[in-house]
Amino acid sequence: MVVYKLIYYDSRGSAEVIRLLLALVALPFEDVRYSQQGVKQWIQQYPGMTLPALEVDGEGPFCQRGAIARYVARQTGLLSGNDLDDLRINEVMEMSTEMHKRVFQMAGIIDVDKKRELMDTFRNKTMQRYLDFFEKRLTENRNGFLVGSKFTLGDVVIYDTLYLLDEFQFDPFKDRPLLREHSDKVAASPGIAKWLNDRPETTY
Structure with a gap:
């Protein structure tokens, strides 16, 4: 099974649509929530990237809300196929x-x-x-x-x-x-x- 690690602030915000997609298909994921200080440290580690971010089987992280949501939807059958x-x-x-x-x-x-x-x-x-x-x-x-x-x-x-x-x-x-x-x-x-x-x- 693919292991998803979703990284964001300790809030719903722009990551929540991704969490909802994963929840809809009952797909387990690691829900990493950082404090403001934790986010600053993460951004220093990955300059140029923003949150939310997603790691897939240890690869990544990948960023941008829309890009991640579309990827998850494609992987879980939540696009239309048309x-x-x-x-x-x-x-x-x-x-x-x-x-x-x-x-x-x-x-x-x-x-x-x-x-x-x-x-x-x-x-x-x-x-x-x-x-x-x-x-x-x-x-x-x-x-x-x-x-x-x-x-x-x-x-x-x-x-x-x-x-x-x-x-x-x-x-x-x-x-x-x-x-x-x-x-x-x-x-x-x-x-x-x-x-x-x-x-x-x-x-x-």
């Missing part, structure tokens, strides 16, 4: 990465007034465009999955993104029952349900 459907999955992956970056950038702003203004614009305009697109793709498939007839990377990415937005009080489920239904469906899958129950309690 080029156009995989393109749809990649659309959602890229949008998720954009939203993660925006949310964490806003969280780091010290100026209260500027932060409130940016968050309001994101909540009322930017986020709504992304959520409209998620709903459009889910509606097109008509069966509760992003593509095909089973969970893929795309479904996990949507779930993780909505969880992030909800955690930061952007209320992504407001007047969007389709997104709530989809999120509940992903959370109820046995592997993810177990992970959500057992995972360490951390600030996002």
Whole structure:
């Protein structure tokens, strides 16, 4: 069996989608969580790299959230096997990465007034465009999955993104029952349900 070692801060953040993918297929992995000081030491050891990072059977580490998520999905059968459907999955992956970056950038702003203004614009305009697109793709498939007839990377990415937005009080489920239904469906899958129950309690 392949041995996966996932390295990140002691938080969910950008690594959580990878943890969720591994949990969905009940694949064991080493969940390495570093303190801020530990991260600094790791980065000094591997200059030019960022977290999350993944080691595979002792090879690596390899970095970048999207690259790792796609690799894990390919290895575990969580891509669609259809080029156009995989393109749809990649659309959602890229949008998720954009939203993660925006949310964490806003969280780091010290100026209260500027932060409130940016968050309001994101909540009322930017986020709504992304959520409209998620709903459009889910509606097109008509069966509760992003593509095909089973969970893929795309479904996990949507779930993780909505969880992030909800955690930061952007209320992504407001007047969007389709997104709530989809999120509940992903959370109820046995592997993810177990992970959500057992995972360490951390600030996002």
